[in-house]
Amino acid sequence: MQETIRFAWGTSSLGNFLAALSDKGIVALEFGSNRPVMEQALRARFPEADIVESQEDLSTILAGLTRAIEEPGFDPGMPLDLRGTSYEIGVWEMLREIPAGETTNYGTFAARLGTRDARDVTAAIANNSVAVLVPCHRVIKKDGSISGYRWGFKRKRELLAREQRRGIFQLVPPKDQ
DNA sequence: GAATTGTCACCAG
């Protein structure tokens, strides 16, 4: 059966983003500026689906998402439609339990999941296509340094800085690179 | 800091 994916473009202080929703929930929230490329990627990801742009219909959703980006910790209360292997989904669900302003490292995360290796966690997280709402940016390396980020580690650093700015006073300033 | 190596579950083919 043919499913429909609606998408729209949004802007935030972190850059432009693409939001995509199935009829079940959000399937993607990706940063990027090259719209044709991103749209194509979306179509490639859902080759069977009917991909339609509905900028107007999604305006409310866009507003909620934008706020979630600008105000870390704000939960727009939108359903997510996570697509991935069972392992990935498990990781993503756990990510969503990390409170704003806190960080974990891949190793601890792996331990909580069982005996799995830290690198499996990274693999799963890296496959997450819903930025911010699945706070993949709250996972950093064990030594405290910020590791890679799917949408550029500048964004990751900015997101972390904001979250920590709101609640936690002392904080190790991120190293400049 | 930067470069090097160990290591291992996951998943596509």
Place this chain on the structure above:
DNA sequence: CTGGTGACAATTC
């Protein structure tokens, strides 16, 4: 089943 693969971690110049 097998092999390639890391958004790591620990160790070493």
